[in-house]
Each structure stands twice: as C-alpha cells, then as structure tokens.
Amino acid sequence: MPASFALVDRPSLDDLITYLSRAARVEDGSVRLIATAGVLAAYTAILYPRGLLDDTPTVLGLRTFALAEPQEFDAVVPSRSLLDRLARSASVDPGTSMAIALPHEVGSVTWAGISPPRGGWHAQGTTDAATLELAAHAGIAEIADAVPTGTGEQLVQRARAEVWSRPVDGLEQVPAGAAFAALSLGFLGGDEPVSVFETGTWTRLTSSRGHVLVRRKSWSLRG
Structure with a gap:
C-alpha cells in the first residue's frame, strides 16, 4: 500500500473533506479508498445490518476524485484519522492539494467486504x-x-x-x-x-x- 496519495487540485481536496465530514455525521467509522486508473473512489457506509436478524439495507455513498498520479491500492482507514490529515494538508498550503499520508488500515469492517459492481448497470x-x-x-x-x-x-x-x-x-x-x-x-x-x-x-x-x-x-x- 502506498504511503500517501495526492488529488489533482485543491477543489478536489475540499470536496473530499466535505464528503467525508457529512458521512461521519451519520456513521463515524471507516472509509474504503480504492485507487485505480488515475481515479480515487471513496466509499462510505451510511446504513448496514448489524447482525443476521437485522433487515437494515446496505447503503453506501460513493464519490470519485482524480489523482495527481496513477496509483493502485484498496484500503479501509478510519474516517476521522483521514479527515485530520486532509485538514492538516489544507491548512499548510491553501492553494494546492498536497500528498496525503494514509492512516493505518482497520480490520473487521463488515460492509467494506461488499464490493459493488463497477459495470453492467x-x-x-x-x-x-x-x-x-x-x-x-x-x-x-x-x-x-x-x-x-x-x-x-x-x-x-x-x-x-x-x-x-x-x-x-x-x-x-x-x-x-x-x-x-x-x-x-x-x-x-x-x-x-x-x-x-x-x-x-x-x-x-x-x-x-x-x-x-x-x-x-x-x-x-x-x-
């Protein structure tokens, strides 16, 4: 897994911060980041079942962002930790999007093991x-x-x-x-x-x- 990633511009960084902040107000947990073909896909869980008898539907949010450089990774990281790093990056240089260090991955996130299809819609x-x-x-x-x-x-x-x-x-x-x-x-x-x-x-x-x-x-x- 790469140590960091960079978005293509500062507006993209601001959009990612806004998106993750909104998601964290509903479910303050984790975000799944998948980078491929120069695009970063950020999945967040809004609703998901908490047990075998829970009928809550699995509902995920998804935003995509252009990467400054093509990378390949799939990581599940704590939302708050990532937001802290994004905010620090935004405060260092308000005119650009800098490299963001990925937080340590988390395990046992049930919804993150569910991969929505990318095609066939x-x-x-x-x-x-x-x-x-x-x-x-x-x-x-x-x-x-x-x-x-x-x-x-x-x-x-x-x-x-x-x-x-x-x-x-x-x-x-x-x-x-x-x-x-x-x-x-x-x-x-x-x-x-x-x-x-x-x-x-x-x-x-x-x-x-x-x-x-x-x-x-x-x-x-x-x-």
Whole structure:
C-alpha cells in the first residue's frame, strides 16, 4: 500500500473533506479508498445490518476524485484519522492539494467486504430530488417520534431498519435509506434529476454530486 496519495487540485481536496465530514455525521467509522486508473473512489457506509436478524439495507455513498498520479491500492482507514490529515494538508498550503499520508488500515469492517459492481448497470429511469428529500425527511421524523431519548440500541436499530427498508413512494427498488443517504451526503440539488440504475441485487442513485449504492437482500422479490 502506498504511503500517501495526492488529488489533482485543491477543489478536489475540499470536496473530499466535505464528503467525508457529512458521512461521519451519520456513521463515524471507516472509509474504503480504492485507487485505480488515475481515479480515487471513496466509499462510505451510511446504513448496514448489524447482525443476521437485522433487515437494515446496505447503503453506501460513493464519490470519485482524480489523482495527481496513477496509483493502485484498496484500503479501509478510519474516517476521522483521514479527515485530520486532509485538514492538516489544507491548512499548510491553501492553494494546492498536497500528498496525503494514509492512516493505518482497520480490520473487521463488515460492509467494506461488499464490493459493488463497477459495470453492467442498466438504466431504470430517473426521479427528482424532491421525492427523495420527502422520503428522507419523513423517515427522520418517524424515527425521532418512535425512538425516545434513552431507548436501548437494539430498539433504535430495529426502528431504523423498519423505516429505512421501506420503498420510496413510486420507486419500488429504492429503499428510503437510499434517500436518507443522498440527502445526508449532499447529493441532491434543486431541479437536477437523479438517475436510477440496477444490476443484480444492487441499485444505484446517481447525480452530478455523487452516487448512492444499495444492496438488496438476495432473497427479495426483486433479487
């Protein structure tokens, strides 16, 4: 694994910091970085099952960034550690993007062992940001009402699984958790349409701001 990587310019560095900061507010854990063909793909987990009986869908965020030099690596690192290093790089020279030292890798990250397909996606039409925002805000409100302060973690996770597993109205293949991810990561913007793709048990929401990837249960009716 290389000791460091560098993005092609300072705006890319700022975008990566913003993306990881938003993801960390939802799930303060790890980020999977895959570098290939001059591109850095940064995967973050927004939702994922915490056990065999947990029906929470696996929902990942994805942003891609051009690298200053072609590299090949696949590493899972702590989000906070990477953010600290990105922030230090940004403070040293505000006009450029410097080399970022990779933190030590972490192990036993269940969602990071799931690799979304890179090809074979089939277009399933588009939806609009308003539809996804409505589903996300409705889910957030329902969970807040159903889970009072002091509720045990198991009950909280059960409520989240139930709410975020439901399909968005008019989008049978898109769980509400995908709408929550798109909103939380800042991938929804005004009147821009959001494209929907599928391959196998995976669904992808794509806008100019990023991608949300959802893995459905292989035994589901759509699997």
